[in-house]
Amino acid sequence: MTPPPRGLAALLLSAAAGVCSAQPNLDLGKAEYEASCASCHGASGKGDGAVAPHLIRRPADLTAIAARNGGVFPSQLVWEVIDGRGSREIGPHGSREMPIWGVQYRLQAIQLGQGGVPEWYVRGRIVALLDYLARLQAK
Numbered sequence: 257m258t259p260p261p262r263g264l265a266a267l268l269l270s271a272a273a274g275v276c277s278a279q280p281n282l283d284l285g286k287a288e289y290e291a292s293c294a295s296c297h298g299a300s301g302k303g304d305g306a307v308a309p310h311l312i313r314r315p316a317d318l319t320a321i322a323a324r325n326g327g328v329f330p331s332q333l334v335w336e337v338i339d340g341r342g343s344r345e346i347g348p349h350g351s352r353e354m355p356i357w358g359v360q361y362r363l364q365a366i367q368l369g370q371g372g373v374p375e376w377y378v379r380g381r382i383v384a385l386l387d388y389l390a391r392l393q394a395k
């Protein structure tokens with residue numbers, strides 16, 4: 257038996273590794289941010305998205321949340337802001353410009369027919385976003 261050529265073995269191994277690592281390496285928080293938030297807050301998170309000039313209020317710089325909070329990332333507060341369902345700003349005239357993500361994700365869960373409790377889908381999205389935003393904080 258002759259051993260397989262080294263080059264080919266190495267190539268097959270690296271291809272297999274590529275296939276195996278594609279799924280676990282999916283950054284759900286980043287993907288969700290790019291799909292739902294970057295239009296306003298910008299790809300960098302600094303608040304310079306394409307939609308920003310059309311808003312009355314400037315989208316917040318999401319890379320400086322910790323800096324604005326004494327160096328600590330306020331997870332609970334950011335969770336509530338993103339979810340939005342508890343916001344007192346939701347009035348009949350909707351002064352809040354941030355979409356109410358708690359409602360949006362709930363509708364998405366129902367439309368996608370996720371099965372299970374729609375609220376789990378909502379939490380999954382928000383947890384992934386919190387994880388991503390925490391990583392975005394300027395050091």
Ligand code: HEC
Pocket residue numbers: 288289292293294295296297307311313314315316318321324334337338351352353354355357385
């Ligand atoms: C339609 C534009 C728009 C989109 C889309 C949007 N935001 Fe916002 N966001 C804003 C604006 C404007 C503010 C500033 C305050 C306000 O009007 O509520 C804000 C404020 C925030 C804040 C508060 C920051 C602070 O320190 O006060 C967080 C956190 C945030 N957004 C996260 C997100 C996340 C996460 C997403 C995506 C799931 C998102 N935003 C999508 C417009 C948007």
